[in-house]
Amino acid sequence: MVLVNKSKTLDLSGLPPDEPDPGIPDDLRMRAITSVVQKMEENEVMFFSKSDPYDNSSFSKHGSYSVTPRSSRPCSRHKTGVNRTVLNSAVTLNHKNSAISRSYSSPRQFTLSASKGYRSANGIIDNIRPNTRSNLVSREASTFDFDVNEDVPLECLRTYKPPKIRIVQTDDIYLRACSFLGITASQTYIKQVTTSREICMANTSLSHFTVKPISISLVRDYYIMVLDVSGNDLGPLGVMYISEMLVVNYTITEVNLSNTSPGRAGLAALARNLPKNQTLNILRLESNSLDHTETEFIVQIIQGTPNIKQLYLGHNNLGYEGAKLLAMELEDNKTLETLDLQWNHFRKQSAAHLCNAIKLNQGLRTLNVSWNGLGKEGCIALARSLPKNKTLQSLDLTNNRIDVVALPFLLHGLVRNTSLQSLQLAKNPMTTDGAKAVVRAITGAPKLNIKYLNIEDIPVDKEFTNLVRKLQEKKNILVEHGVEMYSAIELEMKEHDPHDLNRFDPVMVIIEYMRIDNLRLIDFFGYLDVESRGLVSRDNLRQGVATLGLPLTEYHLDCIMHDIDSKKDGYLDLEELMVAQRDMSKVIIQRTTKAKKRGKEDLGLKELRKILKELVEKRNKRNKEKASTRVKSAAAARARSGSSKPGTPQRDRVRTKRASLTVTKPKLSTRTARNN
Numbered sequence: 001m002v003l004v005n006k007s008k009t010l011d012l013s014g015l016p017p018d019e020p021d022p023g024i025p026d027d028l029r030m031r032a033i034t035s036v037v038q039k040m041e042e043n044e045v046m047f048f049s050k051s052d053p054y055d056n057s058s059f060s061k062h063g064s065y066s067v068t069p070r071s072s073r074p075c076s077r078h079k080t081g082v083n084r085t086v087l088n089s090a091v092t093l094n095h096k097n098s099a100i101s102r103s104y105s106s107p108r109q110f111t112l113s114a115s116k117g118y119r120s121a122n123g124i125i126d127n128i129r130p131n132t133r134s135n136l137v138s139r140e141a142s143t144f145d146f147d148v149n150e151d152v153p154l155e156c157l158r159t160y161k162p163p164k165i166r167i168v169q170t171d172d173i174y175l176r177a178c179s180f181l182g183i184t185a186s187q188t189y190i191k192q193v194t195t196s197r198e199i200c201m202a203n204t205s206l207s208h209f210t211v212k213p214i215s216i217s218l219v220r221d222y223y224i225m226v227l228d229v230s231g232n233d234l235g236p237l238g239v240m241y242i243s244e245m246l247v248v249n250y251t252i253t254e255v256n257l258s259n260t261s262p263g264r265a266g267l268a269a270l271a272r273n274l275p276k277n278q279t280l281n282i283l284r285l286e287s288n289s290l291d292h293t294e295t296e297f298i299v300q301i302i303q304g305t306p307n308i309k310q311l312y313l314g315h316n317n318l319g320y321e322g323a324k325l326l327a328m329e330l331e332d333n334k335t336l337e338t339l340d341l342q343w344n345h346f347r348k349q350s351a352a353h354l355c356n357a358i359k360l361n362q363g364l365r366t367l368n369v370s371w372n373g374l375g376k377e378g379c380i381a382l383a384r385s386l387p388k389n390k391t392l393q394s395l396d397l398t399n400n401r402i403d404v405v406a407l408p409f410l411l412h413g414l415v416r417n418t419s420l421q422s423l424q425l426a427k428n429p430m431t432t433d434g435a436k437a438v439v440r441a442i443t444g445a446p447k448l449n450i451k452y453l454n455i456e457d458i459p460v461d462k463e464f465t466n467l468v469r470k471l472q473e474k475k476n477i478l479v480e481h482g483v484e485m486y487s488a489i490e491l492e493m494k495e496h497d498p499h500d501l502n503r504f505d506p507v508m509v510i511i512e513y514m515r516i517d518n519l520r521l522i523d524f525f526g527y528l529d530v531e532s533r534g535l536v537s538r539d540n541l542r543q544g545v546a547t548l549g550l551p552l553t554e555y556h557l558d559c560i561m562h563d564i565d566s567k568k569d570g571y572l573d574l575e576e577l578m579v580a581q582r583d584m585s586k587v588i589i590q591r592t593t594k595a596k597k598r599g600k601e602d603l604g605l606k607e608l609r610k611i612l613k614e615l616v617e618k619r620n621k622r623n624k625e626k627a628s629t630r631v632k633s634a635a636a637a638r639a640r641s642g643s644s645k646p647g648t649p650q651r652d653r654v655r656t657k658r659a660s661l662t663v664t665k666p667k668l669s670t671r672t673a674r675n676n
Helices: 028-048 122-131 170-181 187-195 211-217 235-247 263-276 292-304 319-332 349-357 375-385 407-414 431-443 462-474 506-516 521-528 538-548 554-564 574-597 603-642 670-675
Strands: 084-086 089-091 198-200 226-228 254-256 282-284 310-312 338-340 366-368 394-396 422-424 452-455 478-481 651-655 662-666
Touching: 028 211, 028 235, 170 187, 170 211, 187 198, 211 235, 235 263, 263 292, 292 310, 292 319, 319 349, 349 375, 375 407, 407 431, 431 452, 431 462, 462 478, 506 554, 506 574, 506 603, 521 538, 521 574, 538 554, 554 574, 574 603
Parallel strands: 198 226, 226 254, 254 282, 282 310, 310 338, 338 366, 366 394, 394 422, 422 452, 452 478
Antiparallel strands: 084 089, 651 662
C-alpha cells in the first residue's frame, strides 16, 4: 500500500529565494519547479486525505494501486523499516535498481546515487540550481537573450569577462528527479528528450510514481511539443502531475492521455489547470471509461481553454446525459474545431441533441460520431441542422443505424448544405438502393461541394458504378465503395471449346496422339530431343507440343513431368517414356474391356480420340497448304527469272544429285535434229 506520512508534511512556503549568478536575473525555471513540486505535494495530501472533495474510487479500484509498489518491497541489502519519504509517500530503496544502487559508480548515473536516507522537497531544487542558467528560453546557450555588458563602464569593456553561462538540460533534471524520488530512470525518455521534439511513452508501464519525474523535468521546457503517455495506468495522481506541469509549460501543443484512467480527480485537475495554459491545442482523452457524471469537467475544459482546437473523447460512455451537456456547450462554442465522439453510446434522443447543436455551432470543422446509433431521430435532426451550418467540413456517420427509412431525411438536409466536403456513411444498413440514392442526391445538388464520399461495406451493383462514373464526370469527387456484385442473369456464358483437353489425363493425351498419328515412341522421342543428348527437358516438351498443335497448358506440362519423370532429375529419357506408354496402354485396355462387358463404349476415350483426330487432320491440312504455297512461290520465282531477258533461247535446267550444281542444255529446232 502507498503510505502517507502526515507527521513529515513538507512546508515549502519558507523556501529561501534563489541566489542568482552574478550578472544573471533570477532563476525562473527553478522557481517554477519549486512551485510545481509544492503543488504536487498539495494534490497528494488532498487526494489521500479523508476530506477529499472528489471521489477517489477510480484510483483505488485499480489493482496496481491496491498492492505494494515494486520499489517499496523489502530486499536483502536494505532493512525493511528504512524508508524514504518523498512528498508524503513512503518508498523503500531497491538494490536491484541499477539507477539508485549504492555500488553503481557510472559517471552517467553518478547523480542517481541514493546513499542518503532522507531528503526534503528542497533537495531536488538545491541539487539542480548550481548548474542551471536563469530564465532559460531555449535549449541552446545564446548571448542575445540579455545584454550582459549593459552595466559595465566603457573603460572596463576590454578587460571585462562575462560570467560563464551553465545550462542544465531537461534530461539532467529528469535524472536528478529520479535520484531524488528513488526510482529507475527511463532510458527511452532520456533518448527522446535529447533527440526529438516529441515524447512517446505510450504503453511503457508508467505509473504515477514514474511519471512524476517526467512532469518535473518538463517544467518550463522550451523544446518538447508533443507528450504521449497513453496506454499507461497513471491514475488520478499521474494526471494531476501532468496538469500541474502544463500550467508552466509554454511549448507543448499536444497531450495524449488516452487509456490512463484519470478518474474524477484527474479530470478535475485538468479542468482546474488547463485554463492557465496558453499553448495546448490537442487533447486526447479516449478509452478512459468516462461517463455522464464526468462530462461536467469536460465542459469546463472546453469553456476555460479556448486554445484547445481538437478534443478526442472516443471509446467512452458519455451516454444520454453526457450528450445533452455537450450539446448545450457546442451551441455557443466558437473555438473547438475537431470533436471526436465515436463509440460513446449515443442513441436516438441523445444523438438528436448533438445533431441539433450543429445548427447553431459556428466553430466545428470536423465531427466524428461514428459507431453510435443516430437512427431516424438523428437523421431528422441533421436534416434541420445541415442547411444552416456554414462551417462543418467533415462528418463521419459510419455505422450509425442509418437504414432506408432514415436515409431520406439525411439526404433532404444534405443537398441544401454548402460547406461539407467529406462524408462517411460506411457500414450502414442502407442497402444497394440507399447507396444509389446517395449518389443521385449528390449529383443533383449543384451547391453541394463534397470531395470525398465513403460508403464501404455496402453492397453495390453495376448500375451504382455507372452512376458514380456519371457523378465523377460532373464533379471532382472521390468515391470509395465495396466490391461490385453481379446477378446470375448478368453472368456471361462461356463458349464451349470442342478441343478442350483439360478434363483428360495429359499422359493419356500424348500416348493416344502418338497412336492416332502413327508415330513410334522412338520417333516421338527423337522429335522432342532437339539437342540429341538422350534427354528431354520441360522446355523441349513445351516446344514440341506447341509444334504438334496440342493445346496443353503449363499445368498439363507439370503433370507430365511429374508422372513420367520417375528419377526426379527434371528430364525425360526413352526408358521412362516406354514405362509410361506401357502403363497407360494397360489403363486404356482395361477401360475398353469394362465398357464392352457393359455393352457400351467408353465415351471418354471416344471423345478424346475424336478431338485428337481433328487436331491431326487440322495440322496435316495446314502443312499441305504451307507446302503448296512454297511450291507455287518457287515456280513463280523460276518464271520470273526465265522471262527476265526477252529473245534469249529457253534452256532446260537439269538438276544433278548435288542440288548446288545445274547443267544447262541448248534447245535445238526440229529441222536441225532431222538433218543430224
